Amino acid sequence: MFIAGSGFYLQGDKNQLAMVVTGVYIFAAFYGPGAGPVPFSYSAEVFPLQVREIGMGLATAITWFFNFVNALVFPLQIQSWGSGPAFYWFGCWNIILWFLVLMFCPETKQFTLEELDEVFSMSTSRQVAYGLASPAYWFRRYVLRQKVHRVPLHEYHPSEEKDRPMVEHREKV
Known part of the structure; x- marks a missing residue:
């Protein structure tokens, strides 16, 4: 996001386009196989069996609600802040949320359901x-x-x- 945001300050259309596309490509390359599917896979593992359907439904609804909010707000951010600061905003949130996930979302890989109860x-x-x-x-x-x-x-x-x-x-x- 920071690379894409910085691209808007370059002179020349080709340089600007190359930097923005490179930043978005790098973000998508790491987000798609990494953090992108995490809300679905993580919530499928952590909810107890008796509430898993409700938990997955809520996790999916919350994810899509915030995608909807993001789609509505992003054009307004670009219009009022400019393109570079709008991308910087999301880059800052990525850093903040990386630390929050690091601290508050425990690893669930290779744990049994009983061990997951102990972990949570x-x-x-x-x-x-x-x-x-x-x-x-x-x-x-x-x-x-x-x-x-x-x-x-x-x-x-x-x-x-x-x-x-x-x-x-x-x-x-």
Whole structure:
């Protein structure tokens, strides 16, 4: 969104078009397979069986309601703020919401329904502490290529010194 918004300040139609299209393309390339389908897949996993239909219906209705609001408001934003600031607005919201998802939406991959009940019944401060430790784990594992293992969320206790969100595996010599 920031790349697309910055493109509106370039001189020349071809440069401007190239930058805006590149920014929108990069956003769509990451949003489509990543955050785009999350409301549907996440809500399908987290609701208990007895309320899953109602939960999925509400999640879908809320998603489409805000898509509708966005479609109505975006042309007004462009008209009153200009194209660049309108894209910057959505870029800022992406950053804010990335942190909120990191802290308040726990990972549900590879958990059984019983473990999911345990995950969603734990304290918010414990989920936030685990979420805020995630970027350090990702950096060590994917950038530094270290062999680290993550303690599962339902086993993570930030108050205990012995449990850490990451455990480094060392080979015995």
